[in-house]
Amino acid sequence: MAGEADRAEAHDHDRGQSVTxxxxxxxxxxxxxxxxxxxxxxxxxxxxxxxxxxxxxxxxxxxxxxxxxxxxxxxxxxxxxxxxxxxxxxxxxxxxxxxxxxxxxxxxxxxxxxxxxxxxxxxxxxxxxxxxxxxxxxxxxxxxxxxxxxxxxxxxxxxxxxxxxxxxxxxxxxxxxxxxxxxxxxxxxxxxxxxxxxxxxxxxxxxxxxxxxxxxxLQATPRGVDATQAETGIRSLPGVAEAGHFHAWTLADETIVATVHVSARPDADPLALPPVVSDWLKGRYGIEHVTVQVDPLGQLVSRGD
Incomplete structure (x- = not known):
């Protein structure tokens, strides 16, 4: 991955609440x-x-x-x-x-x-x-x-x-x-x-x-979500070499949004990482809307926001 960063995003756009x-x-x-x-x-x-x-x-x-x-x-x-x-x-x-x-x-x-x-x-x-x-x-x-x-x-x-x-x-x-x-x-x-x-x-x-x-x-991290622990968990996912710049905030009472940067291992497909990371964050923290950016290996510094 030389030159420009290879970026991919995984979105779950269902941010509305159930209306009965x-x-x-x-x-x-x-x-x-x-x-x-x-x-x-x-x-x-x-x-x-x-x-x-x-x-x-x-x-x-x-x-x-x-x-x-x-x-x-x-x-x-x-x-x-x-x-x-x-x-x-x-x-x-x-x-x-x-x-x-x-x-x-x-x-x-x-x-x-x-x-x-x-x-x-x-x-x-x-x-x-x-x-x-x-x-x-x-x-x-x-x-x-x-x-x-x-x-x-x-x-x-x-x-x-x-x-x-x-x-x-x-x-x-x-x-x-x-x-x-x-x-x-x-x-x-x-x-x-x-x-x-x-x-x-x-x-x-x-x-x-x-x-x-x-x-x-104040866009504080939602209760129950720890940024450092989230990054550690993402690094353990298949194909992920690095993870950092994790941010999560609440739009309203229950709608949580998150962004994170990751780097792929040399033998992994960078475009396969966003859905893997997004699914893990949804299952672990209930985050419905996740944006994942894939950066070149070696250029990501964890928590260096």
């Missing part, structure tokens, strides 16, 4: 339920004086945002790439997730501050209205969980939405327990204490959104 109309309808219905109840819960928390309900409404908003992102994912999957956006519009939902997570972290700061104030000076909590709103929330979350549970279990969007709704269900059970506790004991401190617990759930969801979004936007 029935699953999209399920998520849309649960999104409407969740958003409506979040508004009712916030109003009920303000009326009853329950910080726990207000905090849980923030949790519901975070889950409604996650459901909205799942709906966006279905729509984005239908939009084709063009000459300017060759990867389509996958990053739109990443930006939305980052904004959502940052807003929720600010909400948590307010909830924690208000909870401290109420622990130091407990206020009156109307346990009856608080219980009524919490029971409605439980029914809404049970209905939403049933809708999502009955969908296609292989749909990652649907599974993620179900986990969020189950978290809301636990929050509703906690609010019911706090309301009953206040009714039986008159101990209003149960409300701010529960609000702190719910705020902890919001922090977890919000921080996951922020950290995952930043990883994508």
């Amino acid at each position: 109309a029935a699953n999209e309808r399920r998520i849309r219905l649960v999104f409407i339920f969740t958003t409506t109840y979040a508004a009712i819960q916030a109003a009920g928390g303000w009326f009853s004086g329950s910080l726990a309900l207000i905090a849980d409404s923030g949790h519901m908003v975070s889950d409604a945002a996650a459901l909205l992102l799942a709906l966006i994912a279905y729509r984005v999957a239908r939009r084709p790439a063009d000459g300017t956006r060759t990867y389509g519009f996958h990053r739109v939902r990443v930006l939305a997730a980052l904004a959502n997570g940052a807003t929720l972290l600010l909400l948590v700061v307010w909830i924690a501050w208000e909870a401290v104030q109420r622990i130091n000076a407990p206020g009156e909590v109307l346990a009856g209205p608080m219980l009524a709103v919490a029971v409605v929330g439980l029914l809404v979350n049970v209905a939403g969980a049933y809708l999502l549970w009955s969908g296609n279990a292989s749909d990652s969007n649907l599974r993620g939405a179900l986990l969020h709704v189950l978290g809301d269900l636990v929050g509703s059970v906690g609010a019911i327990a706090a309301a009953i506790g206040i009714m039986l004991t008159g101990w209003a401190l149960l409300d701010p204490l529960l609000s702190v617990l719910v705020a902890g759930l919001v922090v977890r969801s919000a921080w996951t959104l922020v950290s995952d979004s930043l990883r994508v936007l």
